[in-house]
Each structure stands twice: as C-alpha cells, then as structure tokens.
Amino acid sequence: xxxxxxxxxxxxxxxxxxxxxxxxxxxxxxxxxxxxxxxxxxxxxxxxxxxxxxxxxxxxxxxxxxxxxxxxxxxxxxxxxxxxxxxxxxxxxxxxxxxxxxxxxxxxxxxxxxxxxxxxxxxxxxxxxxxxxxxxxxxxxxxxxxxxxxxxxxxxxxxxxxxxxxxxxxxxxxxxxxxxxxxxxxxxxxxxxxxxxxxxxxxxxxxxxxxxxxxxxxxxxxxxxxxxxxxxxxxxxxxxxxxxxxxxxxxxxxxxxxxxxxxxxxxxxxxxxxxxxxxxxxxxxxxxxxxxxxxxxxxxxxxxxxx
Ligand SMILES: Nc1ncnc2c1ncn2[C@@H]1O[C@H](COP(=O)(O)OP(=O)(O)OP(=O)(O)O)[C@@H](O)[C@H]1O
Ligand SMILES: [Mg+2]
Numbered sequence: 001x002x003x004x005x006x007x008x009x010x011x012x013x014x015x016x017x018x019x020x021x022x023x024x025x026x027x028x029x030x031x032x033x034x035x036x037x038x039x040x041x042x043x044x045x046x047x048x049x050x051x052x053x054x055x056x057x058x059x060x061x062x063x064x065x066x067x068x069x070x071x072x073x074x075x076x077x078x079x080x081x082x083x084x085x086x087x088x089x090x091x092x093x094x095x096x097x098x099x100x101x102x103x104x105x106x107x108x109x110x111x112x113x114x115x116x117x118x119x120x121x122x123x124x125x126x127x128x129x130x131x132x133x134x135x136x137x138x139x140x141x142x143x144x145x146x147x148x149x150x151x152x153x154x155x156x157x158x159x160x161x162x163x164x165x166x167x168x169x170x171x172x173x174x175x176x177x178x179x180x181x182x183x184x185x186x187x188x189x190x191x192x193x194x195x196x197x198x199x200x201x202x203x204x205x206x207x208x209x210x211x212x213x214x215x216x217x218x219x220x221x222x223x224x225x226x227x228x229x230x231x232x233x234x235x236x237x238x239x240x241x242x243x244x245x246x247x248x249x250x251x252x253x254x255x256x257x258x259x260x261x262x263x264x265x266x267x268x269x270x271x272x273x274x275x276x277x278x279x280x281x282x283x284x285x286x287x288x289x290x291x292x293x294x295x296x297x298x299x300x301x302x303x304x305x306x307x
Contacts, residue, residue: 084244084276085110085133090142092128092300102128104300106142110276112243115267117287118280120297126280127172129297130246133278134169135159146244164192168242170250172280174233176221182208182232183217189240207235210265212258226253234262238269245270245277251286259283263290 085108092103102125110116120126131137132144135151144151146166154162163169168189176185183204190200208214211231221229230253237245245266251259267290270277278295281287287294294305 082112083109084112084147085278086143086145087133088143090129090132090139090144092125092132092137093140102300103132103139106300106302108295108302108304110244110278112274112276113270114292115270115277115279115290116293116295117291118278118295118297119282119284119287124297125300126297127248129302130169130248130278130280133244134167134246135162136169164189165240166242167244167246168237168240170230170233170237170245170247172248172252174221174229176229176232176236178221181218181220182213182224182228182235185221185232186235186239189236193240203239204235207239208232210238211235211262227255227258230254231258231262234266241273241275243275245275245279247277247279249280249282251281251283259286260289266290 087109088107090103090106091101094100094102106125106129118126118129128137132139132151133146135154139152142152146162149162151159151162177188180188183201186204186207187200190203195203205214205217208217211234213228213231213235216224216228221232224232230250234247234250237247247266250266251262254262263286266277266279269275279287279291296303296305
C-alpha cells in the first residue's frame with residue numbers, strides 16, 4: 001500500500017476486518033492505525049461513516065487497502081473533505097546564536113469555510129505559525145497537511161506552486177510593491193498565474209471595489225494611507241480565490257467601522273467560497289464578533305477557547 005504517510009487523527013479513520021482475514025506474513029497494521037476503531041459489521045460501518053469517517057483501512061486477503069470517503073483514492077488525500085489544514089505537533093526553533101523556540105507542539109485543524117482568529121501577546125509565535133502555513137518557512141518538526149498534502153516535506157518548487165495556487169497572505173507589513181499602483185499590486189498573483197491582461201484587470205478592479213478602494217486603483221502605495229494599503233493587501237490576497245487565507249493583523253491600521261466592514265467581508269467570503277481563514281488580531285472584541293473560533297498563542301503553545 002502506497003500510503004504510509006497517511007496522517008489522520010485518532011477516531012476519524014476506521015479499520016475494517018469484517019471477514020476476519022489474517023494479514024499476510026510479514027505485514028502488520030502500522031502503529032499509527034492501531035488506535036482506529038475496528039469495525040466488524042456493515043451496519044456499524046455505515047453509522048461510523050455518517051459520523052465523519054474520512055478514511056478506511058480494510059484488511060483484505062491479500063493485505064491492507066485504503067478506501068477514502070474523499071474524491072480520489074490516494075492515501076495522501078485521506079483526510080476529511082471538510083478539513084483543509086491539519087497540523088500535528090508542529091515545532092519551530094530559530095537557530096541563531098541563541099536558539100529561539102517560537103512554536104512548541106502545536107496541533108490543530110481548520111475546517112473549510114471557518115474563520116479562526118489567532119490571538120496572543122507579541123512574540124508568542126503568531127507570525128511564525130502563519131509563515132509555516134503560508135509555505136514561507138518549514139517547521140523544525142511535526143507535520144502540516146493542507147488539502148491532504150504534506151507541506152512539511154515539500155521542495156521549493158512545490159512550495160512555490162502552493163503559494164501561488166492555494167494560499168492568500170496578508171502580511172503584517174503589507175509587502176506591497178511601492179513602484180506599482182494599487183491595481184497592479186492586486187493583479188500580481190494573476191500575472192504569476194498566467195492570466196490574460198484584460199481578465200486580470202477586471203478581477204483586480206472588482207477585488208479593489210470589494211474593499212472600497214476602486215477610486216484609488218491607479219495610486220501607488222506611497223499615495224495611500226496605512227489603512228488603504230492594508231485593504232490593497234487584502235484585495236491582493238483574495239484575488240486568486242485562495243483555499244486558505246492567512247492574515248497578520250489585517251485590521252490593525254483601520255478605524256473601527258472599516259475594520260468591521262473588512263471582517264464582515266472576510267467572513268462572508270470564507271462562507272461563500274468555503275475558504276479557511278486564520279486571522280491574527282490583537283482585538284479580542286473583534287475576534288469574538290467575527291470569528292467562528294478563537295485560537296490563542298502563549299509562549300509558542302496553541303490553546304483553543306472553549307466553544
Ligand atoms: N528569524 C528569527 N530568528 C530568531 N528568532 C525569531 C525569528 N523570527 C521570530 N523570532 C522569535 O520567535 C518568537 C515568535 O515571533 P513571532 O514573530 O512569531 O511573534 P508574534 O506573535 O507574531 O509577535 P507580534 O505580535 O509582535 O507580531 C519571538 O520570540 C521572536 O523574537
Ligand atoms: Mg507577528
């Protein structure tokens with residue numbers, strides 16, 4: 001079976017051996033599957049399948065085989081279709097003169113369509129976590145699956161494709177190109193994606209319009225306020241219709257009315273497009289009003305508020 005890299009949480013897979021087959025000599029159930037519920041009969045199996053089972057490991061006369069409830073049968077893809085991100089025991093140590101442990105044993109999942117707020121003190125590891133999810137850095141250890149794909153073991157080419165096709169990022173410092181207009185900045189991901197000029201301009205204008213900035217489309221970042229630049233960065237992050245939106249304090253420079261509008265826009269966007277978002281904010285109240293979940297970083301550890 002070509003799927004030893006399958007990583008799936010306890011209880012969301014099941015082991016089937018309805019006919020009590022013995023495994024062929026030399027084969028054993030890999031340790032990572034031994035926690036899965038073993039299911040004997042069909043009725044029990046159907047019940048469990050309804051309860052979000054995503055992958056099934058079946059013992060057959062000739063050995064083990066996978067069946068997943070996801071489209072496609074690649075074992076790498078065997079995670080629930082509604083889960084986009086699955087992080088298990090992520091750690092990040094920056095190895096400078098004095099090593100800094102920025103993330104420690106971070107595990108969480110993000111469902112599609114979910115907008116999670118990430119809170120935490122300065123230096124607690126929020127941007128570090130976003131960088132790993134954005135494919136800009138690699139974890140020191142642990143596994144990070146996005147859409148069933150193992151980001152933690154990708155090469156730089158795969159990472160580049162991921163950044164261009166799957167993820168949209170609003171950086172803490174915006175990272176706009178100062179020599180280009182707002183429109184050209186927003187268009188940029190579509191240029192990399194090989195989109196025709198007419199189409200990309202139309203889409204970029206619509207994205208700027210959505211953040212209330214179409215009248216300033218032809219202005220350069222230096223001619224825009226901090227909050228306006230922030231909104232350009234948001235439009236740029238959404239232009240490629242990312243499956244995963246990562247935003248580092250996207251409302252940090254906005255007044256409270258505009259911050260509310262932007263958060264409402266992002267929330268609607270996530271719901272309609274089934275995009276998952278992880279949004280760093282220091283605004284606890286804003287997080288409570290707009291996020292579907294609240295995650296907190298504390299000294300490199302991730303905790304979740306009770307639902
Ligand atoms: N490149 C680096 N080299 C060494 N240490 C780093 C590096 N980047 C971040 N750190 C350290 O890792 C820790 C987490 O940093 P990170 O930027 O993730 O914090 P943060 O929660 O985003 O903080 P803030 O709210 O101030 O943006 C901090 O102690 C920081 O000093
Ligand atoms: Mg930060």
